[in-house]
Amino acid sequence: MIKRSHIRQFLAVVDAGSFTRAAQQIRVTQPALSTGVADLERLVGAPLFIRNRRQIRLTEAGGRFLPIARDLERGFRTADSFGRAEESDKPVLKLGTIRSVPGEFFQSIAALLARDFALEISENSDSELRAAIHGGRLNAAIAPLRSGERDPHVIALYEEPVVMFVGADHPLAGQGEVAPEQLAPETMIARRSCEFLDATSRFFTRHRVRPRFALRSDSDERCLRMVAAGVGITTAPVSLAIDGIVPIKVSGYEFRRELGLLFDPAWRAQPEMEGRLARVLPAIRRAAADWQEARVDG
Known part of the structure; x- marks a missing residue:
């Protein structure tokens, strides 16, 4: 008999493109995943x-089985949320987010969605969130939009530059723009949640800037507070600014990010979801525009 675990394992391999990555994402050992997929193939x-x-590529049979598997997983999710939806009188919305969404902004979006949905929130990387939406494990996610990405199921939220932050009393704080080479003596702080972490490393390596690192952390707040404390400097989206730090422009460092709200098309197409989203999306767009004006353009 085909079990939900078989479907979950099959979709994880499809979405991850690798048995190793799939095992990590669904938190099983690789041998257990391989055994489960082999069992499904036998069935x-x-x-x-x-x-x-x-x-890893799908066979012809795998390609024909994929839409069946996705339909089955959606059915399982609907069954999972059935009782909870009745208890709360709201349908469940499984919402993902990257870790670097500003807390205040995420709070405003979550508060608007919570009026019409029972939220289940998870954090992950951009690629993992997209794979989860594609695999039907998430209904929506706040993630960086890719260049030129425009789709009926993608709601653009706001755009902002990524800048270098230094402490308010740092010697470079009063300079409008600095050359990358001027940062060679500085101690850096690495925000592991940064979407441009690898690109930033390559940028400074090209300019022969190989700094010492005082901290590598998944916590944006900790990284930025250490900048305010004078421990080091770091790059971050401009809207993450806190008291005690100031942005400086680094010549040639031109990274920008645009955040968007991505939806699973099949989930959004359900009549009940369409009606609820029609009520909440205009308010989300207004909240994003207000955020852009206050924290980015202002």
Whole structure:
């Protein structure tokens, strides 16, 4: 008999493109995942994946089984949320977010959604959030939009530059713009949640800036407070600014991010969800515009 675990494992491999990454995402061992997929292949009577060292691809049978698996997983999720939706009189909305969304902004969006939905919130990386939406494990997510990404199921929220932050009493705080080489003596703080972490590292390496690091942390607040304390400097979206730090422009460092609200099209197309979102989305757009004006443009 095909079990939900079989479907979950199959979709995890499809979305991750790798048995190793899939095992990490659904928190099972790789041997257990391989055994589960092999068991599913035995039950359906056909191999579902072509396995080689370079990539994992669906077989013809796997391609035909994929929409069935997605429908089954959506059915399981609907069944999971049925009792909870009745208890709260609100449908469940599984909402994901990247960790670097400003807390105040996320609070305003969550408060608006909570009027019409029972929220279940999770944090993850951009790629993992997108895979979860594609696999039907999330209904919506706040994540960075990709260049030129425009889709009926994507709501653009706000755009902002990524800047270098230094302490308010730092010697560079009064300078409008600095060359990357001027930062060579500085101690850096690495925000592990930064979408441009690897690109930033390459940028400074090209300019022969190889600083010492005082802190590497997943917590944006801790990183920025250490900047305010004079421990080091860091890059961050401008809206994450706190008291005690100031932005400076680094020549050639031109990264920007645009955040958006992404939806699972199948979930959003349900009549009840369409009606509820029609009520809340105009308020979300207004909140995003107010945030842009107050914390980015202001």
